Amino acid sequence: KEAGYPDTKEIVTDYIRSTSFGRHDEDKLAAYLDNGPEAVAYANARTACKIVGSIGGDYFTQDSNSRPGRAVWPDLVNGARIMADAQRYPLFAKVRRPYIPMAVGGQKGVTAELGGGNALIGSLVASCTDRNIPIHMNTRAIRLVTENGRVVGVHALKDGKDFYVKANRAVLIAVGGFEHSQDMHRMFSPINAHVYR
DSSP: OTTSOOOOHHHHHHHHHHHHTTOSOHHHHHHHHHHHHHHHHHHHHHSSOOEEEOSOOOSOTTSTTOOTTOOEEEOHHHHHHHHTTGGGOGGGGGSOOOSSOOOOTTOSSOOSSSOTHHHHHHHHHHHHHHTTOOOOSSEEEEEEEEETTEEEEEEEEETTEEEEEEOSSOOOOOOOOOTTOHHHHHHHOSSOOOOOO
């Protein structure tokens, strides 16, 4: 909206319904559309990650409900600023760099270090470091711990040993994509897709 591209929840919903061929979950779609703007506002206000709008549009521009301006990205100028202070954040060494420099939405100040998805991860790593929030490496989640139907923590393995984390408010599950794993596509995708490498 700030960039001058009006849109409505109804039009977005119709676009998803049309392009998913009915394979989406209506409740998840509603939750995503209701909470997405709030998540972006929180990231911009409370973390080192700054999300900006882009003139980029939908993947399926031929759909009548497609609109320009729906794409949002981590701000590349902000990513370059964070990377300039990389010595402060040793875990940046674990953040994968893009194969080619990223250019999203015509932003200036593009950096080959943080651009696209790793700009999101890198800025959140910086935010955790600044807030003294520990990031545990070599730690694999095993199961969510529940009490009375509510998730209250996580059982994990850290360096091969049981490791428990108690949640004060919530548990956030953040995982990468599995687009290069045929086995995971078979287990989790709503359609049977072939993985090209």
